Amino acid sequence: MKKILNIVKHNTLFGIIIGIVICSISLVLAESINSDEVLYDNSNGNTSNDNVQDALDDIYNIIDHNSVGFSLLTNTPTGLSSELVGGLYRYQGVQNINNTVDNYICFGTTNKSDCVSDTDKYMYRIIGINPSGQMKLIKKEALNTAYAWISSGEVDWAHSDLYNGLNDSYFLTNTTYVPDNTWSNRIAATNWYYTELTNANVDAETMYINETSGSTVSAKIGILYIHDYYYGLSGGNNCFSSPNICKTSWLHMLNNDDSPPDTTNEWLLTKYNGFIGWSIKDNGQMYSGDYSSGYNWAGWNKTIRDAFSIRPVFFIRATERIASGSGTLTDPYILS
Numbered sequence: 214m215k216k217i218l219n220i221v222k223h224n225t226l227f228g229i230i231i232g233i234v235i236c237s238i239s240l241v242l243a244e245s246i247n248s249d250e251v252l253y254d255n256s257n258g259n260t261s262n263d264n265v266q267d268a269l270d271d272i273y274n275i276i277d278h279n280s281v282g283f284s285l286l287t288n289t290p291t292g293l294s295s296e297l298v299g300g301l302y303r304y305q306g307v308q309n310i311n312n313t314v315d316n317y318i319c320f321g322t323t324n325k326s327d328c329v330s331d332t333d334k335y336m337y338r339i340i341g342i343n344p345s346g347q348m349k350l351i352k353k354e355a356l357n358t359a360y361a362w363i364s365s366g367e368v369d370w371a372h373s374d375l376y377n378g379l380n381d382s383y384f385l386t387n388t389t390y391v392p393d394n395t396w397s398n399r400i401a402a403t404n405w406y407y408t409e410l411t412n413a414n415v416d417a418e419t420m421y422i423n424e425t426s427g428s429t430v431s432a433k434i435g436i437l438y439i440h441d442y443y444y445g446l447s448g449g450n451n452c453f454s455s456p457n458i459c460k461t462s463w464l465h466m467l468n469n470d471d472s473p474p475d476t477t478n479e480w481l482l483t484k485y486n487g488f489i490g491w492s493i494k495d496n497g498q499m500y501s502g503d504y505s506s507g508y509n510w511a512g513w514n515k516t517i518r519d520a521f522s523i524r525p526v527f528f529i530r531a532t533e534r535i536a537s538g539s540g541t542l543t544d545p546y547i548l549s
Contacts, residue, residue: 282342284535285546290315293341299421299440301341301349305447307461314338314463315540318548320350320399320529321392323536325547333357334390336545338463340441346531347401351437355466355479355522356384362480362517367488370407371430375480375523379434384525397433399548401528404429409486410439413453413499417443424483435526436482437464439491439499453499460497466524480521490517 282302289295292306292314304316316339319328328335336353343349360383363374370376375383384390391397408427413420421440443452445464452459459465466479478500479493485501492515494500515521529548536549 282346282348282531285339285348286342290540292316297344298341299417299444300425301343303341303444304339304463305444306463307446313541315542316463317353317540317542317545318348318350318535318538319545320548321390321396323547323549325538325545328545328547329543332542336542339540339546340464340526343528347528348533349526349528351441351464351526352390352524355524356390358383359520360480360523361520362484362490364518367517369409369428369484370405370482371428373517375436376430376432379436379523379525380432383523385434390525399529399533400433401530402431402433403435403528404431405435405482406438407482407484409484410491411486411501413439413491413501414451415453416451433527436480436523437526438482441526442481442493442499452493452497456494456496456498458497462497465493465497466522478515478521480517480523484517488516488518492521 286293286302292304293316294303294305296302298305304314306314318337318339319325319335320337321335322328333354337350338353340349340351360375360378362368379385385397385400391400406425406427406429408424410420410423415423417440420443421438424438424440439452442459442462442464445462446459452462478495481491481493481499484490489501491499491501534549536547538544538546540546
């Protein structure tokens with residue numbers, strides 16, 4: 214904000230432009246408040262001004278493109294798309310000994326040694342960057358506890374135990390992963406889409422359109438979309454019918470640095486229907502477990518009431534900065 218004031222002080226025309234922008238955003242926010250819209254619900258009955266802060270972040274980025282996302286785009290790291298793909302500038306590619314995707318970043322600490330020595334707690338990977346300069350992260354490894362979508366019944370994402378838990382004690386308020394309010398305040402509130410899809414046998418672009426045409430809920434923490442997983446590979450492969458290809462995606466959890474590798478299935482955000490959900494199987498394939506329709510892959514008939522691995526996904530505010538690092542596992546990006 215100091216940068217804005219200094220530039221306005223020495224540039225009358227710019228001051229007028231900024232004034233117009235601020236007034237416009239103020240009118241939008243005032244309309245939201247007058248309509249009794251809850252800006253952000255942290256599942257404990259409290260509201261906060263996260264959306265107000267996001268609006269100020271956007272103003273800040275009008276004149277400062279050193280945001281966490283834009284600064285990375287400027288350096289054109291290998292594997293990061295130069296154009297928007299499914300709403301993001303995305304990291305795409307395979308993860309193997311010959312072609313690593315160097316998109317590692319630490320969250321929860323600014324000490325690189327601590328991060329590298331405790332990847333289970335601090336290490337994340339960058340899915341991509343949105344047009345506002347916010348960076349979308351996914352935890353490198355699953356949470357220490359596996360969770361079910363819900364213990365009983367049939368509910369959508371916004372009413373699930375998993376949604377509520379991730380935005381509370383499972384992750385956001387769990388000091389094992391988010392040490393304090395300083396770190397939780399670095400996470401931006403985001404509109405998460407949720408819908409029900411009965412067909413994953415489509416390309417990444419079609420899946421992106423399908424998944425982002427449903428309802429939304431504003432929250433800080435979500436999990437991986439199906440289209441995120443598909444877009445993890447260059448060309449947006451169909452991971453429903455090409456498991457051997459998609460297992461090489463850098464987003465596949467089993468393709469990590471653990472020895473032996475984790476072999477737990479991972480829940481995805483989009484639901485199938487009823488008490489069935491989509492997940493990533495060990496072999497990289499998408500599964501719905503819809504055994505009622507004859508799709509009983511090798512007896513796999515898990516439902517949203519079963520506990521699967523969870524990797525939290527979230528956006529960090531555009532006003533954050535990268536202090537150092539090259540994005541490799543041994544030299545991850547460090548926030549200032």
